Amino acid sequence: MSRDLTHTRLWVSSFSPSLHLAMIRLVASLPKRTLLQPTMSTMSVRTTTSSTQNAPLPVTPLTVKERTEHLSVLQGWKLVNDGKRDTIQKSFRFEDFNEAFGFMTRVAMQAEKMDHHPEWFNVYNKVDITLSTHDCSGLSIRDVELARVIDRQVGKERPESVV
Numbered sequence: 001m002s003r004d005l006t007h008t009r010l011w012v013s014s015f016s017p018s019l020h021l022a023m024i025r026l027v028a029s030l031p032k033r034t035l036l037q038p039t040m041s042t043m044s045v046r047t048t049t050s051s052t053q054n055a056p057l058p059v060t061p062l063t064v065k066e067r068t069e070h071l072s073v074l075q076g077w078k079l080v081n082d083g084k085r086d087t088i089q090k091s092f093r094f095e096d097f098n099e100a101f102g103f104m105t106r107v108a109m110q111a112e113k114m115d116h117h118p119e120w121f122n123v124y125n126k127v128d129i130t131l132s133t134h135d136c137s138g139l140s141i142r143d144v145e146l147a148r149v150i151d152r153q154v155g156k157e158r159p160e161s162v163v
């Protein structure tokens with residue numbers, strides 16, 4: 001037990017029994033949320049948020065102008081309509097399976113936090129990624145944000161090349 005806690009216990013046990021009881025009643029009367037539940041500022045928020053603000057990113061489709069602007073900044077992501085919806089796609093190659101899977105693991109953890117997930121295909125050292133937003137059957141800012149997150153995970157091992 002830390003010295004501080006020992007000190008607190010001694011201090012509390014020196015209270016009169018009635019004061020002690022009053023304190024217990026006060027604590028018991030506090031709403032449970034105050035005592036037990038994490039506040040929004042302490043819990044991890046299961047929504048996709050931009051790095052600069054905490055509001056969830058919208059799932060509305062990007063306009064043609066917005067899409068063009070974002071794609072001009074993203075490196076190597078190609079706009080592909082797969083016949084059903086617009087997507088952005090990129091292929092990554094790594095030294096070996098271990099590095100490819102390490103990359104996928106890091107991306108998976110970030111994607112889960114963002115509640116926005118990649119569609120991907122992996123064979124040995126190759127990872128093909130497709131991003132699209134189911135909720136709008138097309139591209140939203142969430143795909144752009146996930147593409148940025150994915151690109152940041154590359155290079156933490158040595159990718160042989162990016163196709």
Ligand SMILES: C[C@H](O)[C@H](O)[C@H]1CNC2=NC(N)=NC(=O)C2=N1
Nearest residue numbers: 115116117118132133134135136
């Ligand atoms: C219920 C849950 O929040 C939604 O289904 C999320 C999960 N992950 C998702 N991932 C992707 N890529 N698109 C979505 O629209 C999406 N929606």
